[in-house]
Amino acid sequence: MTNSSGQKKFATIKDYILSQVETAAWPEHSRIPSENELATQFAVSRMTARRALQELTEQGVLYRTQGVGSFVASPKSQSSLLEIRNIADEIQRRGHFHKAELVQLTSLPCPAIVATALGLSRNAPVFFSLIVHYENQQPLQLEARYVNPEQVPDYLAQDFVLQTPHEYLSAVAPLTDAEHIVEAVLPDELTRQHLKIPASEPCLRLTRRTFSRGGAVSFAYLTSAGSRYRLGGQLTIQPKA
Amino acid sequence: MTNSSGQKKFATIKDYILSQVETAAWPEHSRIPSENELATQFAVSRMTARRALQELTEQGVLYRTQGVGSFVASPKSQSSLLEIRNIADEIQRRGHFHKAELVQLTSLPCPAIVATALGLSRNAPVFFSLIVHYENQQPLQLEARYVNPEQVPDYLAQDFVLQTPHEYLSAVAPLTDAEHIVEAVLPDELTRQHLKIPASEPCLRLTRRTFSRGGAVSFAYLTSAGSRYRLGGQLTIQPKA
DNA sequence: CTTCTAAGCTTGTATATACAACAAAATTCA
DNA sequence: TGAATTTTGTTGTATATACAAGCTTAGAAG
Numbered sequence: 001m002t003n004s005s006g007q008k009k010f011a012t013i014k015d016y017i018l019s020q021v022e023t024a025a026w027p028e029h030s031r032i033p034s035e036n037e038l039a040t041q042f043a044v045s046r047m048t049a050r051r052a053l054q055e056l057t058e059q060g061v062l063y064r065t066q067g068v069g070s071f072v073a074s075p076k077s078q079s080s081l082l083e084i085r086n087i088a089d090e091i092q093r094r095g096h097f098h099k100a101e102l103v104q105l106t107s108l109p110c111p112a113i114v115a116t117a118l119g120l121s122r123n124a125p126v127f128f129s130l131i132v133h134y135e136n137q138q139p140l141q142l143e144a145r146y147v148n149p150e151q152v153p154d155y156l157a158q159d160f161v162l163q164t165p166h167e168y169l170s171a172v173a174p175l176t177d178a179e180h181i182v183e184a185v186l187p188d189e190l191t192r193q194h195l196k197i198p199a200s201e202p203c204l205r206l207t208r209r210t211f212s213r214g215g216a217v218s219f220a221y222l223t224s225a226g227s228r229y230r231l232g233g234q235l236t237i238q239p240k241a
Numbered sequence: 242m243t244n245s246s247g248q249k250k251f252a253t254i255k256d257y258i259l260s261q262v263e264t265a266a267w268p269e270h271s272r273i274p275s276e277n278e279l280a281t282q283f284a285v286s287r288m289t290a291r292r293a294l295q296e297l298t299e300q301g302v303l304y305r306t307q308g309v310g311s312f313v314a315s316p317k318s319q320s321s322l323l324e325i326r327n328i329a330d331e332i333q334r335r336g337h338f339h340k341a342e343l344v345q346l347t348s349l350p351c352p353a354i355v356a357t358a359l360g361l362s363r364n365a366p367v368f369f370s371l372i373v374h375y376e377n378q379q380p381l382q383l384e385a386r387y388v389n390p391e392q393v394p395d396y397l398a399q400d401f402v403l404q405t406p407h408e409y410l411s412a413v414a415p416l417t418d419a420e421h422i423v424e425a426v427l428p429d430e431l432t433r434q435h436l437k438i439p440a441s442e443p444c445l446r447l448t449r450r451t452f453s454r455g456g457a458v459s460f461a462y463l464t465s466a467g468s469r470y471r472l473g474g475q476l477t478i479q480p481k482a
Numbered sequence: 483c484t485t486c487t488a489a490g491c492t493t494g495t496a497t498a499t500a501c502a503a504c505a506a507a508a509t510t511c512a
Numbered sequence: 513t514g515a516a517t518t519t520t521g522t523t524g525t526a527t528a529t530a531c532a533a534g535c536t537t538a539g540a541a542g
């Protein structure tokens with residue numbers, strides 16, 4: 001079921017398409033290879049190639065028309081997406097006490113709860129980033145973040161750049177313009193996958209909503225494996241000096 | 242490709258599942274028929290039944306676990322943040338001024354995290370309560386709490402001045418999905434002075450901000466010394482080892 | 483009793499095939 | 513020329529099959 005790198009086949013094709021789109025090798029609104037062409041190129045069945053195209057369509061990367069083809073969707077977000085990716089690199093480069101890895105960065109139609117939280121219309125494009133945080137070489141937290149694309153500059157300047165998830169928990173300043181909710185949940189599929197925990201292991205999930213004068217800016221989930229992240233562990237983190 | 246009504250087959254199955262969920266014929270967190278069972282029941286292939294289940298999972302109606310089955314998701318989990326916010330607004334509007342008011346919601350099957358914390362068996366009935374704390378006639382804290390039913394009398398007698406307006410709750414919102422609203426921080430100066438605790442002692446801080454379209458309307462928070470705060474003990478997650 | 487193993491279920495991935503629905507291009511026909 | 517028709521290629525739906533991956537339970541082994 002997997003290729004030489006252990007990755008699933010449809011995921012390999014997704015990565016390929018994403019790289020073509022992000023590097024603008026396939027420009028906006030350009031027609032991309034058909035299901036059959038991709039299937040031939042990657043030596044998979046059409047249904048496998050189709051799955052890659054379909055998931056990217058659901059994530060807002062592509063749009064497809066029956067009888068016509070598949071096309072690269074509005075990359076208005078893509079320049080900003082690259083910005084966020086650079087910032088994730090910056091977090092890692094600065095050598096905070098934990099390592100962060102950006103595993104997914106896409107623009108996707110707004111889920112209902114995010115639309116409500118951010119005051120966006122349903123299915124409006126929203127930035128979605130997925131970051132795995134490590135401590136002691138072990139995946140510790142999974143951060144899913146939804147960002148209002150139109151407010152990215154403010155968001156970057158005020159909030160995102162220099163703050164680590166630990167600082168989210170300990171710093172007081174953001175409290176004046178943010179809501180925090182910590183809840184105990186069972187891990188969703190993404191969390192299970194990235195933290196490598198069983199479905200039955202309870203997690204702590206931090207939900208954070210950030211506001212600017214213009215309104216809600218971001219909506220983030222930060223999920224931590226319960227067995228690795230005791231509440232006491234959170235409390236020992238030093239506050240921002 | 243379509244059935245007698247011209248509807249697509251997977252859509253027919255989706256509608257069926259949705260009707261079962263919406264009428265609570267299949268209650269929350271209950272296991273629903275497997276892919277093969279649905280395929281047999283509707284005389285379709287497993288992949289068609291699978292598509293119905295998959296799309297409903299993506300929509301948050303179901304959740305699925307490999308090797309186990311498909312289950313009815315809790316719709317409240319997607320909107321609980323807003324429901325809690327509405328309750329806070331409603332409490333403030335109605336002008337309740339008690340030191341601590343227990344607004345009991347329901348008894349729930351014990352989530353895994355609570356089972357771990359309280360030492361109950363999984364899915365055993367547990368008391369879920371929502372407690373509002375007031376100070377200086379201002380709403381100060383909104384607290385979600387799980388209680389071991391067998392310990393409720395002691396709990397009531399020892400800790401709180403309580404009122405239980407069931408009718409109020411039924412009028413406001415049925416909050417059947419549990420949320421813990423608590424944040425872990427180190428104490429600030431004010432907290433240290435009033436609680437007489439060292440700076441290194443962890444605290445639980447709850448924050449509550451209420452917004453209208455014009456901006457922030459109210460802000461409520463409560464910081465409690467972790468060692469004195471009963472909820473902290475309940476929420477502490479023990480490592481597996 | 484505990485621990486390990488195997489069976490039997492579940493969902494997840496992948497293949498090969500077939501036909502339907504649709505749109506654009508090519509062809510035919512007036 | 514211009515309109516109607518056919519062809520071609522695309523995505524959409526559906527089936528049947530196979531194996532992988534994961535969880536639970538039953539039973540064997542110690």
